[in-house]
Amino acid sequence: MAERCxxxxxVIGGQPRLLILGSMPGAASLRLGQYYGHPRNGFWPIMMxxxxxxxxxxxxxxxxxxxxxxxxxxxxxAECERRGSLDAGIHPxxxxxxxxxxxxxxHPGIRLIAFNGATAEREFRRRVWPxxxxxxxxxxxxxxxxxxxxxxxxxxxxxxxxxxxxxxTRRPDNQPLIGESSRESGIAQVPRRPTPDAVDSRLxxxxx
Numbered sequence: 001m002a003e004r005c006x007x008x009x010x011v012i013g014g015q016p017r018l019l020i021l022g023s024m025p026g027a028a029s030l031r032l033g034q035y036y037g038h039p040r041n042g043f044w045p046i047m048m049x050x051x052x053x054x055x056x057x058x059x060x061x062x063x064x065x066x067x068x069x070x071x072x073x074x075x076x077x078a079e080c081e082r083r084g085s086l087d088a089g090i091h092p093x094x095x096x097x098x099x100x101x102x103x104x105x106x107h108p109g110i111r112l113i114a115f116n117g118a119t120a121e122r123e124f125r126r127r128v129w130p131x132x133x134x135x136x137x138x139x140x141x142x143x144x145x146x147x148x149x150x151x152x153x154x155x156x157x158x159x160x161x162x163x164x165x166x167x168x169t170r171r172p173d174n175q176p177l178i179g180e181s182s183r184e185s186g187i188a189q190v191p192r193r194p195t196p197d198a199v200d201s202r203l204x205x206x207x208x
Contacts, residue, residue, distance in 0.1 A: 002081040002091060008035060010074040010103060013067035018167065019110050021100070023119040024077040026148070027085035034059050035073055040149035043116065046160045047071075050167065072110070074098060076123045086150055087119040097127045104136045113139055114166065117146030142166050 005024055022035075029037035036043035044062055048055050053065045066073060081094035104110055115121035121143045129137060144166055145151060145159045154162075 002083045002089070002094075004079065004094075005030060005077075005082050006079050007075040007077055007098065008033070010072060010098075011035065011063050011066060012072040012074075012103070012107065013070070015070060015109055016067075016072035016107050017070040017109055017111050019072045019074065019103070019107075019113045020116060021113060021120045021124060022073075022075045022116040023087050023123065024075055024080055024082065024090065036147065038149060042147040042149075042156045042159050045156065046147060046163050049160060050164055070109075072103075072107070074100070074103065076100070076120050076128060086148075087117070090119075095123065095127065097123065100124070100128050101132050101136060104132070104139065110139060112167075113141045115141065115143045117148065117151065118143065119146075 007024055025035065026038055026041075028039075029035060029041075031037070045055060047053075047066065048057065048062065051065055051069055053062070057065065063073075076097055077090075077095055078098040079094070079096045081091045083089035083091075113124075115124065121141070124141075145154050145162050147159060151159075
């Protein structure tokens with residue numbers, strides 16, 4: 001039986017440069033109320049390794065690490081009906097997308113949109129991209145291997161290599177997507193304690 005799924009608010013700080021979009025949180029994530037909450041999802045191991053942060057940080061601290069390094073997190077889908085936990089179980093007619101255009105308009109410093117898997121990219125291009133203004137359509141995009149354990153065709157190490165290659169490449173303006181200190185010293189910009197900005201924040205007026 002299909003269940004109604006409602007996504008989380010965005011995780012975003014004041015000066016994001018990179019927006020990572022998933023499709024819709026899986027059942028384990030929704031139960032926990034956390035992005036990428038399945039214990040075998042590779043997202044947090046990949047990002048903490050990439051940013052040089054400790055692997056055993058709690059959820060709030062991981063969010064703080066992303067924000068401190070200019071990384072925003074959201075999903076393309078705001079709501080949908082889904083049978084089970086996989087993207088293949090989503091009923092297309094039930095999809096309502098998030099107001100990603102509003103987020104991009106409020107944060108013009110975003111220079112790359114990275115998709116965590118094929119479904120996120122497909123639904124973005126089908127349902128979001130046509131409604132964006134030309135400036136937003138010009139933002140670079142990149143599809144990355146899904147970090148879901150259901151994407152078993154790649155090992156975690158192979159996924160990490162692909163994510164690292166995509167997210168540490170300099171943009172045409174010669175500015176890094178992720179802080180220079182994170183890559184050169186191996187030490188991420190980690191706040192001493194989670195700040196109020198390091199928790200999920202809602203866009204003003206977002207329709208649910």
